[in-house]
Amino acid sequence: MKADRGRSLLALPNTATDAAGNPSLVEQQRVSIPLPRALGGQAQSCPASLQAPQRASARFATSNGEVDPEKLTLALSLVKMLAVWITTLFLLNAARGREVCYKRLGCFSDSPPWAGIPGRQLAGLPSSPDAVNTNFLLYTRDNMVKYQKISATNPSTIKASNFRADRKTRFIIHGHLAGADLPWITSICRFMFHSEDVNCILTDWRGGSSGLYTDAVNNVRIVGAELEYLVNFLEKEYGYSPANIHFIGHSLGAHVAGEAGRRKPGIGRITGLDPAGPLFQYTPTMVRLDPSDAKFVDIIHTHAGHLFFDFAPGILQTCGHLDFYPNGGKKMPGCKQLRVPPATRDINDLMRAYRSFGCGHKRSLRYYAESIITPNGFVGYQCDTYREFVLGDCFPCPEEGCPLMGHYADKFLHKTEKEEQKVYLNTGPSPPYARWRKEIHVKVCATETMKGNIDVALTGTNGFRKKYTIDKGTFKPGNTYLNYIDTEISGNISKVEFLWKKQLGHADRGCMGAEEVRIISGENGTMSVFCGCGTVQPSMWQALALC
Numbered sequence: 001m002k003a004d005r006g007r008s009l010l011a012l013p014n015t016a017t018d019a020a021g022n023p024s025l026v027e028q029q030r031v032s033i034p035l036p037r038a039l040g041g042q043a044q045s046c047p048a049s050l051q052a053p054q055r056a057s058a059r060f061a062t063s064n065g066e067v068d069p070e071k072l073t074l075a076l077s078l079v080k081m082l083a084v085w086i087t088t089l090f091l092l093n094a095a096r097g098r099e100v101c102y103k104r105l106g107c108f109s110d111s112p113p114w115a116g117i118p119g120r121q122l123a124g125l126p127s128s129p130d131a132v133n134t135n136f137l138l139y140t141r142d143n144m145v146k147y148q149k150i151s152a153t154n155p156s157t158i159k160a161s162n163f164r165a166d167r168k169t170r171f172i173i174h175g176h177l178a179g180a181d182l183p184w185i186t187s188i189c190r191f192m193f194h195s196e197d198v199n200c201i202l203t204d205w206r207g208g209s210s211g212l213y214t215d216a217v218n219n220v221r222i223v224g225a226e227l228e229y230l231v232n233f234l235e236k237e238y239g240y241s242p243a244n245i246h247f248i249g250h251s252l253g254a255h256v257a258g259e260a261g262r263r264k265p266g267i268g269r270i271t272g273l274d275p276a277g278p279l280f281q282y283t284p285t286m287v288r289l290d291p292s293d294a295k296f297v298d299i300i301h302t303h304a305g306h307l308f309f310d311f312a313p314g315i316l317q318t319c320g321h322l323d324f325y326p327n328g329g330k331k332m333p334g335c336k337q338l339r340v341p342p343a344t345r346d347i348n349d350l351m352r353a354y355r356s357f358g359c360g361h362k363r364s365l366r367y368y369a370e371s372i373i374t375p376n377g378f379v380g381y382q383c384d385t386y387r388e389f390v391l392g393d394c395f396p397c398p399e400e401g402c403p404l405m406g407h408y409a410d411k412f413l414h415k416t417e418k419e420e421q422k423v424y425l426n427t428g429p430s431p432p433y434a435r436w437r438k439e440i441h442v443k444v445c446a447t448e449t450m451k452g453n454i455d456v457a458l459t460g461t462n463g464f465r466k467k468y469t470i471d472k473g474t475f476k477p478g479n480t481y482l483n484y485i486d487t488e489i490s491g492n493i494s495k496v497e498f499l500w501k502k503q504l505g506h507a508d509r510g511c512m513g514a515e516e517v518r519i520i521s522g523e524n525g526t527m528s529v530f531c532g533c534g535t536v537q538p539s540m541w542q543a544l545a546l547c
């Protein structure tokens with residue numbers, strides 16, 4: 001009989017089969033680990049015996065002084081979750097080596113490396129294909145508003161649809177606690193139709209992704225097998241080459257894409273959008289996305305780290321041919337990210353952390369969507385570390401150019417020259433996110449050595465103007481000062497202005513100006529030189545002209 005998750009934290013149902021000899025749902029031994037409501041667990045009422053003591057009630061109080069049930073439930077769930085996870089590490093190892101088989105998709109085992117190894121102790125058998133209920137929803141330029149459901153088990157649905165074998169096909173695969181009807185998924189399809197004629201297929205597996213995270217991890221294999229089954233059908237019945245297929249997966253969806261690619265060799269491309277880290281990080285390549293899963297694998301890391309120490313759901317390690325780490329890959333501008341110590345006693349910190357959990361994780365989706373309509377944006381620089389990128393050690397791009405993060409990453413000539421190529425860039429805090437990196441040299445002229453800061457304002461050919469700080473400190477006449485900026489200006493610079501401000505409390509009455517400003521564009525190495533004349537007083541703008 002099925003386990004009652006409301007009564008038991010660790011449920012081990014008996015093995016059973018149906019009349020046809022196929023495994024039933026109860027055959028699968030699963031561990032139910034309650035998660036906070038914010039992560040998809042079901043909130044449960046708190047027994048009177050577990051109510052918070054009076055002296056700690058302030059931590060769980062609302063603004064009017066009453067106990068907040070949601071905060072109390074979250075606190076109890078966290079305590080239960082940690083206790084069960086520790087206990088489960090010991091209990092699960094005694095029940096390995098089982099297997100379930102399905103006529104259409106094959107067999108699935110809970111033996112290593114799928115479970116029972118470091119990093120995968122909590123993994124196990126997947127749910128049945130019927131329970132996961134994978135659906136494929138087709139959008140094309142002929143039906144941009146309403147999808148057409150297609151299925152390899154019902155070939156007439158494909159024949160009657162707008163699917164065309166002469167188009168490239170891009171699959172979009174969501175992650176945990178998501179579905180194919182989310183706006184970010186459908187918007188990616190719509191953006192594609194503005195620039196290319198493709199079959200855009202949304203992979204909806206909410207039946208397997210909407211429960212506990214550990215269950216969703218197990219179900220990754222079922223969805224990967226469903227994708228393989230559909231690709232095999234298209235290849236056999238329509239002569240469709242796997243090389244024309246591109247899987248785009250977010251979070252757990254990235255590992256779904258990897259599983260499909262592992263099972264079906266020859267897939268053209270896989271894009272992993274902040275692939276999930278828990279139960280995948282530093283595990284064998286067989287169970288996670290890696291470069292062998294497609295001819296080209298590109299990754300965008302936006303909330304990478306460790307779940308319990310960084311509250312980071314994304315994988316930190318490289319797992320593609322090109323691994324992009326915008327803004328360093330851990331913290332995105334415009335997203336609040338809290339580092340909460342594991343032993344914290346402040347439930348308010350935990351609440352804020354969970355509420356901000358998805359911002360950085362979802363930025364990979366936003367960056368990818370914007371990259372579709374910004375073909376020359378998101379220029380990345382190949383460096384060993386983010387620090388090297390910040391210091392300009394990888395600037396500018398070489399003659400063959402730099403890789404572009406997002407939709408057009410496959411245009412890079414050396415994309416598969418080697419695996420685990422790290423690429424860094426910066427983005428903006430809000431849309432539009434694309435930025436273009438420039439190296440700015442300012443040669444100053446001054447009546448004497450000055451203390452303060454120097455700024456330049458750049459104006460693009462489209463009239464956009466913005467001020468950037470170049471340096472702060474002591475400035476000597478005739479010296480040149482350098483900095484790197486990431487600007488919204490994508491084209492040429494038409495106008496440069498110089499400004500300096502005196503350090504607060506500095507008594508000097510001298511003047512300073514820019515004798516020359518050199519601007520080097522990172523994407524192509526072109527340089528523009530602007531010349532100034534004379535000096536100006538503090539907080540007064542000096543206009544420069546092309547030399």
